[in-house]
Structure formats: C-alpha cells, structure tokens
Amino acid sequence: MAGAWGRLVEFGVEVRSKVLAFAEKFWRMGADDPRKVIHGVKVGVALSLVSLFYYIRPINDKFGRNTMWAVMTVIVVFEYTVGGCLYKVINRGIATLSGGSLALAAHWMAAKSGPKAEPVILSALVFLFALAATFLRFMPTVKARFDYGITIFILTFSLVALSGSHVDDLTDLTVERISTVGIGIATTVSVCIFVCPVWSGQELHFLISRNLEKLAESLEGLVEDYFPINGDSMDRTEIASKRSHSYKCVLDSKSSEDSWASLARWEPPHGWFKFGHPWQQYSMVGVAMRHCAYCVETLHGCVNSETIKRPEFWEKHLRDVCMKLSSDSSKVLKELSSSVKTMKKSPSVNLLVLEMKNSVEELRISLSLLTEQLPFIQTRPAKSSELGNENSSFIDDRDVAVVLMPLTEAMALVTMTALLIEISTRIEGVVEAVATLAELACFKPIGNDESRSKVQAGEQELKPFHQV
Amino acid sequence: MAGAWGRLVEFGVEVRSKVLAFAEKFWRMGADDPRKVIHGVKVGVALSLVSLFYYIRPINDKFGRNTMWAVMTVIVVFEYTVGGCLYKVINRGIATLSGGSLALAAHWMAAKSGPKAEPVILSALVFLFALAATFLRFMPTVKARFDYGITIFILTFSLVALSGSHVDDLTDLTVERISTVGIGIATTVSVCIFVCPVWSGQELHFLISRNLEKLAESLEGLVEDYFPINGDSMDRTEIASKRSHSYKCVLDSKSSEDSWASLARWEPPHGWFKFGHPWQQYSMVGVAMRHCAYCVETLHGCVNSETIKRPEFWEKHLRDVCMKLSSDSSKVLKELSSSVKTMKKSPSVNLLVLEMKNSVEELRISLSLLTEQLPFIQTRPAKSSELGNENSSFIDDRDVAVVLMPLTEAMALVTMTALLIEISTRIEGVVEAVATLAELACFKPIGNDESRSKVQAGEQELKPFHQV
Numbered sequence: 001m002a003g004a005w006g007r008l009v010e011f012g013v014e015v016r017s018k019v020l021a022f023a024e025k026f027w028r029m030g031a032d033d034p035r036k037v038i039h040g041v042k043v044g045v046a047l048s049l050v051s052l053f054y055y056i057r058p059i060n061d062k063f064g065r066n067t068m069w070a071v072m073t074v075i076v077v078f079e080y081t082v083g084g085c086l087y088k089v090i091n092r093g094i095a096t097l098s099g100g101s102l103a104l105a106a107h108w109m110a111a112k113s114g115p116k117a118e119p120v121i122l123s124a125l126v127f128l129f130a131l132a133a134t135f136l137r138f139m140p141t142v143k144a145r146f147d148y149g150i151t152i153f154i155l156t157f158s159l160v161a162l163s164g165s166h167v168d169d170l171t172d173l174t175v176e177r178i179s180t181v182g183i184g185i186a187t188t189v190s191v192c193i194f195v196c197p198v199w200s201g202q203e204l205h206f207l208i209s210r211n212l213e214k215l216a217e218s219l220e221g222l223v224e225d226y227f228p229i230n231g232d233s234m235d236r237t238e239i240a241s242k243r244s245h246s247y248k249c250v251l252d253s254k255s256s257e258d259s260w261a262s263l264a265r266w267e268p269p270h271g272w273f274k275f276g277h278p279w280q281q282y283s284m285v286g287v288a289m290r291h292c293a294y295c296v297e298t299l300h301g302c303v304n305s306e307t308i309k310r311p312e313f314w315e316k317h318l319r320d321v322c323m324k325l326s327s328d329s330s331k332v333l334k335e336l337s338s339s340v341k342t343m344k345k346s347p348s349v350n351l352l353v354l355e356m357k358n359s360v361e362e363l364r365i366s367l368s369l370l371t372e373q374l375p376f377i378q379t380r381p382a383k384s385s386e387l388g389n390e391n392s393s394f395i396d397d398r399d400v401a402v403v404l405m406p407l408t409e410a411m412a413l414v415t416m417t418a419l420l421i422e423i424s425t426r427i428e429g430v431v432e433a434v435a436t437l438a439e440l441a442c443f444k445p446i447g448n449d450e451s452r453s454k455v456q457a458g459e460q461e462l463k464p465f466h467q468v
Numbered sequence: 469m470a471g472a473w474g475r476l477v478e479f480g481v482e483v484r485s486k487v488l489a490f491a492e493k494f495w496r497m498g499a500d501d502p503r504k505v506i507h508g509v510k511v512g513v514a515l516s517l518v519s520l521f522y523y524i525r526p527i528n529d530k531f532g533r534n535t536m537w538a539v540m541t542v543i544v545v546f547e548y549t550v551g552g553c554l555y556k557v558i559n560r561g562i563a564t565l566s567g568g569s570l571a572l573a574a575h576w577m578a579a580k581s582g583p584k585a586e587p588v589i590l591s592a593l594v595f596l597f598a599l600a601a602t603f604l605r606f607m608p609t610v611k612a613r614f615d616y617g618i619t620i621f622i623l624t625f626s627l628v629a630l631s632g633s634h635v636d637d638l639t640d641l642t643v644e645r646i647s648t649v650g651i652g653i654a655t656t657v658s659v660c661i662f663v664c665p666v667w668s669g670q671e672l673h674f675l676i677s678r679n680l681e682k683l684a685e686s687l688e689g690l691v692e693d694y695f696p697i698n699g700d701s702m703d704r705t706e707i708a709s710k711r712s713h714s715y716k717c718v719l720d721s722k723s724s725e726d727s728w729a730s731l732a733r734w735e736p737p738h739g740w741f742k743f744g745h746p747w748q749q750y751s752m753v754g755v756a757m758r759h760c761a762y763c764v765e766t767l768h769g770c771v772n773s774e775t776i777k778r779p780e781f782w783e784k785h786l787r788d789v790c791m792k793l794s795s796d797s798s799k800v801l802k803e804l805s806s807s808v809k810t811m812k813k814s815p816s817v818n819l820l821v822l823e824m825k826n827s828v829e830e831l832r833i834s835l836s837l838l839t840e841q842l843p844f845i846q847t848r849p850a851k852s853s854e855l856g857n858e859n860s861s862f863i864d865d866r867d868v869a870v871v872l873m874p875l876t877e878a879m880a881l882v883t884m885t886a887l888l889i890e891i892s893t894r895i896e897g898v899v900e901a902v903a904t905l906a907e908l909a910c911f912k913p914i915g916n917d918e919s920r921s922k923v924q925a926g927e928q929e930l931k932p933f934h935q936v
Contacts, residue, residue, distance in 0.1 A: 041599055128512070162519050298763045301893075
C-alpha cells in the first residue's frame with residue numbers, strides 16, 4: 001500500500017515537473033516574442049466581435065444559421081502576417097465568387113435538361129472541376145499564389161451545385177452566405193491590419209538584413225577562432241567560436257524567405273515600402289547570401305579539422321593578411337546589412353569592396369612570397385621586415401636550419417586562404433544583388449553631410465595594399 | 469479598319485500561342501508524372517461518391533442540409549499522400565470530438581448561469597480558447613504535428629458553443645454532423661489508400677536514395693570536368709558538366725524531406741515499411757548529405773573559377789589520384805544509395821570506405837612528393853614511374869629547366885585536393901547516418917551467395933594504396 005502510494009506521489013511529481021517545464025517553455029516563447037501573444041489576443045478579439053452577431057437579434061434574424069460562416073471565415077482566414085491574411089482573403093473572395101457563380105450557371109443549365117439528367121450533369125461537372133483544380137495545384141507558380149483559392153473554388157462550386165437540388169431559394173442562400181463571409185472578412189482584415197500588424201514584407205526585410213549581419217559575424221569569428229591570440233581570455237575565444245556558428249541560420253532560411261516573399265506581394269504599401277516593392281529581389285539576395293554561406297560552412301569544416309598540423313612559420317606569415325581579408329569581407333557584409341536595413345544607398349560600399357579586393361591581392365602576394373622560400377622553414381623567429389621584402393630570396397645559411405616541410409601540413413592553411421578568396425568573390429555577388437535591390441526599390445541616397453563624413457571615414461579606413 | 473483587324477488577329481494569335489504553351493506545360497506535367505493526374509481523378513471520384521448521398525432519399529432525409537459537411541470534409545481532407553490524408557483525418561477527428569464535447573460542456577455550464585450571463589460566459593470562453601490555441605500553434609513541435617487539428621478544434625468549439633444558443637436539439641445537431649463528417653472521412657480514406665496510393669514514407673525513402681546517387685554523380689562529374697581527357701568528345705564533356713550540377717537538388721531538399729518525414733509517421737505499415745519505421749533517421753541522413761553537398765558546392769565554385777592558371781606538371785601528377793579519390797568516394801555514395809533503396813545491408817560498404825581512405829592517403833603522399841620537388845617545374849614531360857618513386861629526390865639538372873612556380877598558381881589544385889579530402893570525411897558521416905538507419909530499420913543482410921560474390925567483387929576492386 002505504502003509502495004503504491006509512493007509510486008503515485010512519484011508519478012504526480014513527474015507530471016508536475018513536465019507540466020512546469022512545458023509552461024516555462026510556453027512562457028519563455030511569449031516573453032521572447034510578445035507579438036505571438038498579441039496575435040493570439042487579436043484572434044480572440046476578432047472571434048468575439050463576430051460572435052456578437054449571434055446575439056444581435058436583427059442581424060441574427062436576417063442571416064439565421066448562416067452566421068456560422070462568419071465565425072468560420074475568421075478562424076480559417078486569420079493569419080499571423082497581414083500578407084498571409086490578405087492572400088487568404090483575396091483568394092477566398094475571388095474563389096467564392098467565381099465558384100458560386102459558375103455553380104449557379106451549371107445549375108441553371110442542368111435544370112433545363114430535365115429532372116433525370118440534372119443530377120448526372122451536376123455530378124459530372126463536379127468531377128471534372130475537381131480533377132482540373134486538383135491537377136492545377138501541382139503547378140509551382142499556381143501553387144505559390146492560388147493554392148488556397150483553388151481549394152475554396154472547388155468547395156464553393158460543389159456545395160452550391162449539389163445543395164442547390166434541395167434549396168429552392170438558391171439565390172437567397174448565395175447572397176446570405178456572401179454577406180456573412182463578407183462580415184467575417186471585414187472583421188478579420190480590420191483587426192489584422194489595425195491592431196499591431198505584422199507585415200510579411202517587413203519580416204523579410206529585416207531577416208535579410210539580419211542574415212547579412214550574421215554572415216559577417218560568422219566569417220570574422222571563424223578566422224579569429226583559427227588564429228587565436230595567445231593572450232586571449234577564454235571568454236573571448238568562446239565568443240569567437242560562438243559567433244562562428246551564426247552562418248547556420250543563413251543556410252536554413254530559404255523556406256522562410258520564399259514564403260515571406262510570396263506573401264509580401266499581397267500587402268498594401270506600408271511604412272517604407274511602396275506599392276510594387278521588389279520583394280522577389282530579396283529572395284535573390286538570399287540566394288547570393290546562401291551561395292556565400294555554403295563556402296563559409298566548408299571553411300568552418302576545414303578550419304576545425306584537427307587532423308593536419310599547422311606550420312607555425314606559415315601561420316605567422318599569413319595571419320595578418322588573412323585576418324585583414326576576413327575583417328574587410330565582413331565589413332562589406334555589415335555595410336550591406338545596414339544599407340538594406342535603413343534602405344539607404346551606401347556611399348562607402350564600393351570603397352569597401354575595393355579594399356577587400358586589395359586584401360585579396362595582398363594575400364596572393366604573401367602566398368607567392370612564401371613559395372619562394374618553400375620548402376624551407378626558418379627555425380629562428382622570422383623578422384617581418386625580412387619577409388615583407390619581395391626580393392629577399394637570399395637566405396642566410398648560418399642562422400637558419402633548413403627543414404623539409406611537406407605541402408600536406410600547409411594544406412589546411414592554403415585551403416583556408418583559397419576559401420577566403422572564394423568567399424570574397426561570392427560576396428561580390430551579394431553586393432551586386434543588393435545593388436539591384438537598391439535600384440529597384442529606389443533606396444535613398446544618404447544626405448549630403450552624412451554621406452560626406454561617411455565617405456571620409458571610408459577613405460581613412462582604406463589604405464591601398466602597396467602602402468601597408 | 470484594316471489596322472484594327474490586324475491588331476485583333478495579332479492579339480488572337482498571341483492569346484492562342486499562350487494558351488497552347490500553358491496547355492503543353494499542363495500536358496507535359498501530366499505525362500511526366502501520371503500519378504498527379506491519377507490524384508485528380510481520385511479526388512473527383514471521392515467527391516462524386518459523396519455527392520450520391522444528396523440523391524439517395526433515405527440518407528438525405530435523415531441528414532438534410534448537414535450532407536454538405538461530407539462534401540466539405542472530402543475537399544479539405546483529401547491530400548496527395550496517404551500520410552497527409554491521415555494526418556488531416558486524425559487531427560480533424562480528435563479535434564472535432566474534443567472541441568465539440570468541450571463546447572457542449574461549456575454550454576451546459578453557461579445555461580446554468582442564467583440567460584443574461586450565458587452569452588458573456590460563452591464569448592469569454594471562445595476568446596480564451598482561441599488565444600491559447602493560436603499561441604500554441606507557434607511551438608515548432610506542436611505545429612509540425614497538430615497545426616491542422618488546432619484550427620479545427622477552435623473552429624468546432626466556436627461553432628458549437630455559439631450556434632448552441634439558437635438550436636434547441638444541440639445533441640442531435642452534433643450527432644448528425646459527426647455522422648456526415650464520418651461518411652466524408654471514410655470515403656476519402658478508402659479512395660486515398662485503396663486506389664493507387666502515394667505513400668509519404670516511400671517518397672522520402674526514394675528521395676534519399678536518389679539524392680545519394682545524385683551527389684555521387686555530381687562529385688564524379690565535377691572532377692571529370694576539371695581534368696578533361698584530351699580525346700574527349702564534346703558530348704562527354706557536356707555530360708560531365710551537366711552531371712556536375714546534380715548536387716543542387718540535394719541542397720534544396722530540406723523542406724520536402726522534413727515534410728515527408730513528419731507525414732510518414734501517420735502512415736500505417738505498408739510495403740517494406742513496418743510499424744515504427746525510423747522516418748526521423750532519414751532526415752538525419754539528409755542532414756549528413758547536405759553537409760557533404762555544401763562542400764561539393766564550394767568545390768564546384770573553386771573548380772570553375774578561371775582566374776587562376778593551372779600548372780600543367782602538378783595537374784598531371786595529381787590527376788590520377790584525384791580521379792581515383794573522387795571515383796572511390798562516389799562508389800561509397802552509390803553503394804549507400806543502393807543499400808537504402810533495396811533496404812539491404814551492404815556487405816561491401818566498409819571495404820569501399822577503406823578504399824576511399826586509402827585513396828586519401830595516396831593523395832596525401834602524392835602531395836608530399838610534389839612538395840619535395842617544389843618550387844621547380846620540369847618542362848619535359850614527367851615520367852610517372854619517376855614521380856611515383858618516393859625516394860627520387862634527385863633531379864637531373866641537365867634534362868630539366870628550372871622554373872620558379874608560385875604557390876598561387878597551384879592554389880586551386882591544392883584547394884581541390886583539400887576539398888576532396890574534406891568531402892571524403894563528410895561522406896563518412898553519411899555512412900554513419902545510413903548505418904544507424906540500417907540498424908533502426910532492421911535492413912536485411914544480403915543472402916549468403918549474393919553477399920559472398922559481392923564481397924569478392926569488392927575485394928577485387930580494393931587494392932591497398934602501397935600496391936598501386
């Protein structure tokens with residue numbers, strides 16, 4: 001008895017801890033993004049508003065049980081973003097109208113053919129329309145824009161065409177249904193747009209800008225991680241290795257980008273975004289960014305493969321140029337990110353790209369300098385002045401112990417430099433995509449004063465590689 | 469007048485050509501995958517079957533206008549795959565039952581509180597449930613499994629709770645609605661499962677196997693593309709470069725893999741797949757495969773960057789080992805693909821992995837041999853026997869013109885080898901994921917005879933690198 005009681009208590013404690021864990025997760029989700037809670041409240045409010053119609057006698061007397069269509073519309077049409085909501089509303093509206101009127105026409109035609117042929121004709125029409133509509137949904141372009149509409153079309157068509165055989169006042173039914181659905185739609189759209197709206201377009205806009213920022217962080221973190229400074233605290237190293245993982249969300253963001261881009265086109269102009277804002281171009285920026293992120297992912301793999309020893313001399317020689325290239329690359333990405341975020345043309349991005357290209361050249365030169373001294377390693381610390389001098393092919397034999405160094409040891413380093421160069425090439429693709437976006441979306445040029453100071457800052461930062 | 473007529477004719481021709489193009493696209497889609505057409509026919513058949521209930525007097529007399537719920541159920545529940553259909557059916561069933569009974573309870577409670585408090589209590593409950601349900605949908609685990617169910621729950625709850633205030637025989641209404649929905653569900657599920665069923669699980673299974681195959685093809689094609697044989701016909705080169713693009717579908721397959729994996733768990737045992745088949749593990753194989761594909765994508769970029777000259781001597785020296793490594797790697801992938809496809813444990817995959825590792829070692833040795841001769845290039849054609857000999861550090865000065873070769877020129881080649889090695893490491897990750905899958909899904913061992921001949925074939929193929 002005591003044992004059974006103990007087990008029961010244990011079970012109770014377990015359930016309690018699970019429920020608490022779930023509740024905490026629930027709570028944290030709400031605290032992290034209060035907009036989700038607000039969305040819940042919005043749906044509740046819209047539903048309560050519509051449910052009032054049940055209790056207002058004149059409306060209810062007029063529509064009777066059709067009032068339920070208003071409730072149904074609110075529940076199925078209300079979406080998190082305005083774009084999602086309008087996509088469903090517009091699809092539903094057009095589909096209901098076209099499906100309903102087609103069904104009425106079919107009904108009129110079938111009624112002319114006599115009572116025996118009527119059900120056969122109607123069933124055959126329902127069959128054919130269902131077949132065509134279902135098949136049409138497989139086409140990618142149709143699916144992206146009208147998937148929901150097609151479902152509603154065939155739903156309305158079947159319901160009206162079939163139920164028509166019993167309801168005598170079919171036109172009345174149609175009118176009633178359309179009015180109640182209209183009430184539902186009006187309520188949903190007003191609540192969705194006027195109470196703390198969440199715009200797909202804005203989400204997409206900030207997602208792209210944030211991802212550019214993350215890619216930049218990740219690139220910097222990776223190279224910092226590879227060349228740790230000896231005096232570095234553990235904290236800094238940890239931060240660097242944490243930052244180096246940021247690229248992962250870029251790799252996985254395709255589906256959210258695509259869905260937001262396709263929903264954003266249903267949204268009216270809002271905030272900074274005018275009518276006909278080039279949402280599709282954001283996806284193009286996303287593609288270019290992912291193209292870059294694949295390379296960063298590979299770099300991450302190569303950097304973290306511990307199988308290959310790292311030649312100290314090479315590392316010292318290449319550290320600064322590699323760090324410079326990665327920091328220049330991430331500067332370009334950060335500039336692009338802030339340009340997208342503020343929707344202002346960046347005056348300094350071209351200078352930054354130039355600087356990045358300079359760094360690539362520097363890296364190439366460092367590599368070719370290295371080759372001249374290959375396959376020898378100096379065991380005494382190499383003086384940087386000696387290494388920097390392009391013509392120092394002379395090596396002092398007395399001071400230097402000559403050691404054969406296989407390329408395999410340096411391979412990781414060479415690969416890293418090659419990948420850094422490849423990444424910088426791909427970043428140029430991102431720059432182009434953002435430039436196209438800036439043109440299509442008419443990004444504002446930065447005001448004269450601001451721009452001048454920015455350009456000056458950019459010029460100060462830019463030192464041609466031959467002066468370094 | 470003639471001009472207007474001409475324009476009209478032109479317009480007509482244009483419209484005709486557009487319609488024809490669309491029809492052709494439509495037709496080709498059907499011809500490419502007849503299952504899509506069959507799916508359309510299935511939906512039509514299910515709908516026609518249900519519509520019969522409108523015309524059979526006894527059924528129609530019993531359910532009246534509620535018959536429309538059967539039609540509605542068929543349209544919203546019918547999905548392309550059995551998994552999708554069952555996911556919706558089970559979700560809808562549970563949600564309708566729980567939502568309906570909760571609403572009845574709420575109704576009974578509200579009725580006890582008097583006619584004034586009733587609408588207030590009901591509206592408040594609808595508000596609260598809508599808020600909680602909407603918020604719950606944001607949790608990823610809930611969304612993946614119960615998204616549709618939650619919508620239906622709140623729909624049923626609201627409809628029953630609100631319409632209850634006017635319908636006196638509420639229990640009758642509920643029973644009628646449940647029976648009609650039941651008819652719809654039974655029709656849908658029977659047609660979906662018994663007429664040419666499409667199983668999510670099977671689709672996922674073959675998608676993974678096909679993608680492994682494509683990755684293998686792509687890897688082989690890439691390296692062949694990089695080292696074209698002089699005598700190659702244009703056709704072969706074109707095929708190689710076409711094959712090298714196959715990895716792209718692997719990069720983009722995450723969303724289909726995830727959705728199929730989550731739908732497959734709703735499916736009953738079918739074909740080779742028993743109850744509790746580890747569908748989630750297929751996603752893990754997909755993750756490992758994409759990890760590999762990122763690297764292949766980078767390799768594709770590095771191989772096709774034409775900025776860097778390719779040193780002929782290095783290329784000749786490395787061609788064979790690179791080709792061997794890529795062919796060994798793709799053999800492993802192909803073996804995994806066929807193992808997954810046939811659901812049989814591969815007896816030779818371990819040997820193939822060993823061979824791949826041998827090739828990696830060979831490549832490393834070739835590289836270190838190269839380094840010993842760096843930075844010199846022999847201008848006369850190098851004899852392979854001379855190169856293969858590890859101790860040939862002696863170079864005949866009389867026959868050889870000594871040329872300085874910067875590392876930058878060889879960088880693309882070094883990077884390619886490094887990436888090939890990295891890819892082989894990542895392929896080992898795929899091998900592990902497939903091994904776990906084989907264990908979880910109880911892949912059959914290949915029959916003794918078959919296995920012995922396969923192992924022998926594998927052993928013949930495997931030559932340890934020191935004998936090559």
